[in-house]
Amino acid sequence: MGQFGTPAKPRVGNEGSAAAAIGKLSASLNLAPAVLERGSKQYRRLCLHCHGLGGEGAGATSGWLNPLPRDFRQGEFKFISTAEHKLETGNQPLKARPRRVDILRTLHQGLDGTSMPSFALLAEEDIQALASYTLHLSIRGEVEYWALYYALRQDAETIKAIEKDPKKEAQARTARFLAGALEWEDPEADVEDFVAKTKDKLLTAGMEKLLDRLLREYAAADNNPIQPMADPYGDAPTTSQSLANGLKIFQVQCVNCHAGYGRQSALRFDNWGGVVRPANLTTPVYKGGRRPVDLYYRIFRGIPPCGMPKANLQDGDPARQAWDLVRFLLAIPYPETLPPEIRQQIHGGAKQ
């Protein structure tokens, strides 16, 4: 549709007056054509064989990997630090998108325990460009997905419109697509009016609507990270009381999926149709990063694409409970640091 260029000349949005807002947004997200071109070059050299040319996660080597390489096209990411962003206007809330630093962290550190390696030794400009190109592929994939979804869906209204005049199926579908795009943005939107105004440029206008919405979601994510509650213990070492509290919360909130502290977790499906296993928390391998704040994000945002819900700490002092849980999780891989009764419970009687 021309909104995204080609792998050799990627861009976001068309040039022209209608896309001025999009241009501004994509510049603020560092999606300028020059950056994307650099990112695309690096992507095709370093990432393509696993993630695929279009970011579909089905490159040549992907079949041999477990977990599978990420399919970027749904715009869903596992290890991010933002929550859904509610709008004042009452429209659909902006979906939680990765911040740029989330993608940069993965590029810098890799994902421990998976086949995603660290790219930290590339030039910083290249890493930045790769992050931009990843965003580009996600946005592109999602716009294309929704365009196809609305254009092809067989709901009652579309069928009715087509039956009315079978020769004008293409127009009818385009109008439905546009209506979908507009509804997504604003349930009260006046579709008829919009159609009358844009006429033959209907499809482009609809795509731009979608694109604008997505770009605003990514921009909002950058400015609205989850703010971790301050650790009430500060830099003090973890106490056994803290560990006991953490264990108590774990046994209520986490143990259903992380059975046996993750040693006996059952496999489950993720949103991409792949198979995931809730993490084994008795080994210090953390895909999303080993900083306490990374664990905090995983716990209090959840990992929605994999079905991990966010922890729900309503009673008492949430900050204390949160950091008790984080400190507990960071301590359990190391039996020698645990008090005897907790060690007994987690690691059994075996001598460590």
Add this chain to the structure above:
Amino acid sequence: MLLDKGPSAAFEATEPAVLHFNWSASEHWIPLALTAVAFFTWLLATRSNKYWAALIGLNAATLAGYTAWCACNQLWLPETANDLGAEVDGLFNLVLFLTSIFYFITQAVLIYTMVQKPPANGRAKPVHGNHTLEIAWMLVPAFFLAVIAIAQLPTWAKMKGQTSDSSIPVGYDPATDSSDLLVTVTGKQWEWRMRYADPAKAKPTNPLLWASTPAADDVHVVNELHAWQGAKVRLMLRTTDVIHSFFMPQFRFKQDMLPGKTIPALLRTDKTNINSDGTERCWEIACAELCGGNHYRMRGKVVVHATREDFMRWLSETKTKQTARKDSLAAATKPSDTPAGKE
């Protein structure tokens, strides 16, 4: 151009400490041109034995000339960073010297047989079954191989820690162990994960056990091996999947990592790669065993800090980042601040 820089130019002081994965487009003509030259000389040489002889002679002369030119212009071997470097280079030169002599002798014999006049009866004189010759070409190489075998023994022993440092796994005592730093390097498709024991704390009582079961205060780093000048580093080499080979050219160090094994190794870092102006010379780590599709991606770097204090500062900074309870990255990497954003 590639030839201008030579193999070790990437390690010059002026080069930034970033690994370059790119050949620039202008360098692709070199293999093409060489292929074309080889093809046309082959066409010419098939016309007569004399041309073949000339070609072989030219080849030997070019090789010798290029080797000498590289050696004279410091393009031969990368700089050495520890005590073993000079010994390994010495052995390399010894082997090169011995094999070169025989290379030139065999080439000379080859050329001689090609250009000499055929005998009057048109038949070559057979040497098959000549006992004297056969004994000679068994004894002479055997002698030189024995020379090489004996010459490398002390270096090999030192490199494999079979001298006074052979303390792992037998006889290791944390109290008397002479190493300064303990690092577990885990090769994995396709990166190196390094784990540092805090050198300010007591050494693990059993480093082999420590290599497989991390301690709570270990520092985890990807693809970067840090040490300081004059340190004695004990590496515990492991792999989580297939066979990798941990190769650090500046240290003349190469050791395979085998699945299911923890392989201890000792490394002395006698030289720093931080220049006096604070810049860093790039000392590379590479995987030297084809380990899968992205084998080429398995690269890392060695940083030898000038002093132990510098190293400890780096270690504590890394540890601070690792134990962050707040996201400090957020402010530093807003899109408008990024280098790419300025373009």
